[in-house]
Amino acid sequence: MEKNAPLSFKEGLTDPAGRLSSWVGEDCCSWIGVGCDNTTSHVVELDLRNRFQISKHSYKHSYENMQKYNMSCLGGKLSPSLLNLKYLSYLDLSQNNFEGINIPNFMGSLENLNYLNLSFSLFTGVIPPHLGNLSKLQYLSLTSKSFPFSEYPPVRRLEVKSLEWLVGLPTLKYLDMSFVNIGEVKPDWLQAVNMLPSLLELDLSGCRLVTLPQSISSINFTFLTVLDISRNMFNTSIPIWLSNLTGLSTLNIGINSLRGAIPNVFANLVSLQELDLSYNFIEGQLPVGLGHLTNLSSLDLSKNSVTGKIPFSFGKLCNLQTFALAYNGISGEITEFVDGLSQCFNSKLEWLLLESNGLLGGKLPYSLGALKTLKTLRLVYNSFWGSIPDSIGNMSSLQELSLSENMFNGTISKSVGKLSMLTVLALSDNHWKGVLTEAHFQNLTRLSCLYLSVASATWSLVLDVKRDWVPPFNLSVAQFDSMLIGPNFPAWIQTQTKLLFLRLRNVGISDTIPQGFWNSFSRIGDISLSRNKIRGQVPHFQSYHLLRYLDLSFNNFDGQVPLFPSKMMEFVFLRENMFSGTMPENIGEILPLVSYLDLSSNFINGTIPPSIGMLKTLQILDL
Structure with a gap:
């Protein structure tokens, strides 16, 4: 009977939380984690993934959470009794703790597997090339990230000596080997991956890769939609062969050591939706051709050495939701770019992140008001000047307006007070003039952080509100510097009961x-x-x-x-x-x-x- 195989497998496991306590009785198809074919009743699935929920806000520093997670993990040894499950097609052992044991060779004999997930389970050693025998495999995840808790003692990561075994997986669609050490593999990783004609998603981030081949005779993985080769050690320019991946929807080669300019080959990636080249050493100007990728929803070139102006063609990226050029050497103005986006029939831009480009400036274009879906406008540490235009009040979705550390020398429009979704208003270290009244804040009921200051001691900016004024907001951060609020102590400050920071x-x-x-x-x-x-x-x-x-x-x-x-x-x-x-x-x-x-x-x-x-x-x- 097939029930004997999972029972033998269970005997080799440790199960401190009793997750397999339901594995009793004659009907193994009713056991938690065991799935059977509805027609034949053969066991086709073992889903033993650890589903312990970790709070994203507390797990990093919670010893208690770490202990609870450990208690929920399966561990021990993996018994070859699984080979008796002749029809097993789905095996998931992820998010457990096998304490540094090797992936057993017998895994390569589960010939009917089409799904295998061993990620986040602290396997170490060399990945057995026997996995290349799994000719029906469509999903393979072997990510070697060690543990969801940063405090957990690190273990030796998985590694491979060769990737030639990948040729035996012609139906593979998803391959995740992130943080597996494949840096010294020969022949190079690209040749091996090129033998996977069905591949849709590939994640080789953090794999200690040092070579990014510049050419390849022909590409077999032409259906690829997601490519993540970030967090490696490449020291080359972006290769030409990427231009042939016309189905690519997500490309992440961020946090590497790529050097050189951004080539116009990206103009051929007409289906590209997300392009992330952040945290590199990319130089040169923005190619005009990037503006032809009209399906782009996210373009992130932050933390590089890109120079020059934002091309006019970028104003045609009407599907853009995120545009990030922070921490570069961009110059010129943003008027043409914003004017172009304002003409989009249905602009989708939500994040415009252009901070820390010291030569980027000019006046804020009036057309900003047409970007009604924009949630974050971040222009700090640039060279913008003039006033905040009245059209700013039309940006009904705006949640963050950050204009600090510029050269603004005009007035702050009362229309800022219309931004009812605003939570962060950062206008410090400029040369503002004029008077702020209750009208500047009338609808800012969600405002949490307010930064207002003048970069000189002239008190050219004045806050003039009634002594009994009760603001519509309740701030956690209130910073006022070198502007006139006195001579009376502002009574409204005492209404701000949530303050964490007051200046x-x-x-x-x-x-x-x-x-x-x-x-x-x-x-x-x-x-x-x-x-x-x-x-x-x-x-x-x-x-x-x-x-x-x-x-x-x-x-x-x-x-x-x-x-x-x-x-x-x-x-x-x-x-x-x-x-x-x-x-x-x-x-x-x-x-x-x-x-x-x-x-x-x-x-x-x-x-x-x-x-x-x-x-x-x-x-x-x-x-």
């Missing part, structure tokens, strides 16, 4: 801090009120358990040195005030983690308390 630096406040001010923010970690003329005593702090940075320097505070609110404090700046009296005797107890303590230029007297010697993390002390 009111050089904003012309000559008022006192209102009583109860500190009670508004229970989660704040960073407060700076420096370079104002704030006077009076610092109100008593409540216990701020998360506060690590406090800067009250260059003001007119007087009275005793304020009691510090948090034992988490690392940076304390109180210089250039009129604090008097003695230092707190227990300073070594209330600031156990402080690394920078500046009490200079005050009227503090008396003796230095001995407890200051308890400050073991102190790096800078200025008295």
Whole structure:
């Protein structure tokens, strides 16, 4: 009976979570993970993939999660009893923990397999060439990534001595050998892969590849739609043979060491949908031909050395959803490009990421307002100037508007206040002029991060709102620098109960801090009120358990040195005030983690308390 084969296989496994506890009784087709043919009742499937769900927000630093994952893993030895399952076509052992054992040779004798997945299960050693006997195989995943937890001790990765066995897999459509060491394979990997005429998707990322052949006599894998050869060590230009992959929809050769310009051969990849050449050393200008790839939905050339202007032809990429040219040497303006996209009948652009191109600038084109699907506009660290056009208010989907670190010297349009989806508004370090009123913020109910500052000390930008104004937003980050907000302390700040970061630096406040001010923010970690003329005593702090940075320097505070609110404090700046009296005797107890303590230029007297010697993390002390 076929049930004896999976039972024998189970005997060699460790199963701390009891995942195979249902494997009892006569009807093996009812066992979890076992699949049978509906007509013949033969066992055709063993799906033993570990389906433990790991939170993407917490797993990296959770020892508890790692322990739970280990408990859910199958391990042990793989019994050749599987050979008795003559009709087995599907075998999935992925996401388990086989603790560095080799892939057994008998896997190559499961002649009816069309699906084999051994990924993420900590197999090591040489991949057996016997897998080349699986002539019916369509899906093969052998990725050698070690573990979903970064803290897990690394194990030796899988490797291959030769790829000649791939010739025995004529029906293979999907091949994932990412992070398998194939860097020293001869003949080269391309010749081996070229023997797979049915291949649709190929992932050889992180395989220590050093050669990217520039030519090949003829290409057999003409149906290829996805090619990922990122995270390798190529040191060549982009080869011509890629231009013959006319069915390619996704190409990822990012994070390599490719050198040379982007060739116009990509213009022949008419079906290409995603092109990612980021994190390389690509030089030269953007080929005009890239603008002819009208099916492109994502174009990422970030972190290269691309120069020149954005070609006018790029304005014809009406299907583009992501356009990323960040951290390059692009120059000129974006007017023609944006004007072109604005003429698209149904523009789909969501991400426009052009930051850190120091020579890219000019005025923001009025046609930006036509990009109504745009969610992120990131132009920081460039050379844009002028004003924000009124049309910006038409960008109804915009969630992030980042224009910091430019040369803007005009006004901020009131139409910004129409951007009801906006969560990040970053306009700092420019030369803004004019007055901001409640109208600039009237519909910004989702705003979470607000960065406003002027790159000079002239106070050319003024925030003029009513004293009883209650903003429509509740910020987590509020940064105002070198613009006029005072002379009164802004009462609306106390309505921002979610603040994590507050900076009111050089904003012309000559008022006192209102009583109860500190009670508004229970989660704040960073407060700076420096370079104002704030006077009076610092109100008593409540216990701020998360506060690590406090800067009250260059003001007119007087009275005793304020009691510090948090034992988490690392940076304390109180210089250039009129604090008097003695230092707190227990300073070594209330600031156990402080690394920078500046009490200079005050009227503090008396003796230095001995407890200051308890400050073991102190790096800078200025008295």
